[in-house]
Amino acid sequence: MNWFPHSLRWRIQLWHGLLLLVVIVAFCFASYRLQREETIRHADGELDLRLTALTNALQQGGRQAQGGGPPNPAQDGAPGEPPPPGAPAPGGPPTLPRSFQSAELTSLFDLKDPNPFYYVVWSRRGEVLGGADADFDRIPRPATEHRGLTRITRDRPGVRELYVVTPPGECLLVGRSVRPIDRELNHTLLRFIALGSAVLGLGWAGGWWLSSRAIRPIADISHAATRIATGQLSERIHTDEGAGELGELARVLNDTFARLEAAFAEQARFTSDAAHELRTPVSVILAQTQLALSRPRSSAEYVETIETVQRSAQRMQGLMESLLTLACLDAHSEPLQRQPCDLAVLAVEHLDLIRPLAQERGIPLHADCLPAVGGVDPDRIGQILDNLLTNAVKYSRPGDEVRVNTATENGSVIVRIADNGPGIAPEHLPHLFERFYRADRSRNRSTGGAGLGLAICKSLAEAHGGTIGVESEVGSGTVFTVKIPTGTAR
């Protein structure tokens, strides 16, 4: 299909043109046929009229020949048939009765007519009795099997004829040249072709205009999409088609572009935040080493420098691990190792891991765990538990309590980690699971990480098809709830 134009507009135009052509041709053809039939019927009507006159004349001629007496059954015709024309002149060549000389027939077969009618009359024996035309003797006599008053048409080259065979056997034929009719029909055909071409041309032009109008929004969309593809993400499709399919398409595309732009902005912000997080430990290392190298130092000072550098490197390592975890979760590159697993057991295990830190900070830990078995990845769920427990212990004040409970509710396994620590201000709650978001505006404090812990928890929970939520009240504590549907166990 290489010859087929790829432009949508041209395709529309081509199909439109083809359809239009078919319709116009069909219409013209039908009209021409109708016109032709009408013309022929009219011509046949004329022939019929004249044949009737001839038949009348023949009958009249028969009666005149008998002198108005009864018919002679002894003649060579069948009984009851009228006497043959030409009988009044026995012996001589048969001729037409005098009735054929009537004014009516003369006017009907006027030779001065530009397209005159002609007729031929054959006797019962097949001899030409007479006719009106220069060379009527050369007209072939039609077959006479169909006696009776059935009128039969026949076409010979250039002429149309109507004949009838009387019951006794005489044959009357009327004919006329069809050349003028053909000429007239040819003219009609040409007119139809001209008209059809004009309509086709107009229709084509109209179609072009319509398809141009229809295509224009698509062109707008295409241009906008091209500009977006080259990086102008804030570009939108400007279309005045308020309603309609293309308006709808433009709206859908604009929404998509907006989401795309937001995703890019999010990505850019994420990258810049990550760079920012790396900048702090790098700054420490650079400044500390520059200071240490600026003059000779005691070994204690060198040790301090190295320790500082180590701390910064550890911080960078932590950040890198977090970023890698998030990248893996985003890319779904490491499938979950799901296995039937009791969250109560997991929770108690991880509670024991955090116990030394909790004891150091003077924070009692409590577990209230009902069996909650579901198909989960124990390592990933463990990561969530570690993060949430560490946060709870880290942000609570000495004497506050941290509680863990697990349960099965409505086909989901649930872990709740609650503390009665200082709580989180309501304005932070909606952003808590965003990457690099820290309720405490300072990102550099020694107690804090990069603000990725909860974002990782959220990604991990979502990887399990679950959710993570938070409720908090300033002064009375915070509850994190992780809900994993057990139905996803495989």
Place this chain on the structure above:
Amino acid sequence: MRLLIVEDEPDFLRTLAQSLREEGYAVDTAGDGEDGLYKAVEVNYDAIILDVMLPEFDGFELLRRLRKTKTTPVLMLTARVKVNDRIHGLDTGADDYLAKPVDLNELAARVRALIRRANGNASPLVTIGGVEVDTAARTATLHGEPVVLTAREYSLLEFLVQRRAKIVTRTQLYEHLHDENDSPLSNLVDVHVFNLRKKLGADFIVTHRGQGYSVGL
């Protein structure tokens, strides 16, 4: 010269403080916005080095509140490097802006320039009589001959020279030569003045009884 550094990353704070102390400054430190603002308002620092990201309230907020009462030169120090952040910082009242990671030498140079400009001195070289003080190189000469000074002596000299033709009180000297962790005897100022007079000439530093000292008045 006494500086305040407000920075919440402890390692970075310690490094900056040590570096500037080695440059001869008396350095106070603060780990959050609240502490920083308290000190900045209470003490007449020669310059403040201020991080933007701080617990409690950020550097911009600290600066806004400080500027209601004080004109202390402020150098903003931040990991934010966007032009808009710099513009915002400068428009809020910061005198200079430096992005992390910082070069300690550049930081020291910028602090020197800040202090110089705040005292209305365009040039780092100040000549009073036969004494010339190079505040960039932290050296002094008498009639072209180099004079050997201890760090404290130089600091006292620079403080007097930056405020030349003005009377500097003993309290001011005491405040600007020692940081919050020093608790020296108050007559140490007299000892330093005595030593400087020995090295630079007896009439270089003038005593105004009951008021303080001056140079070049």
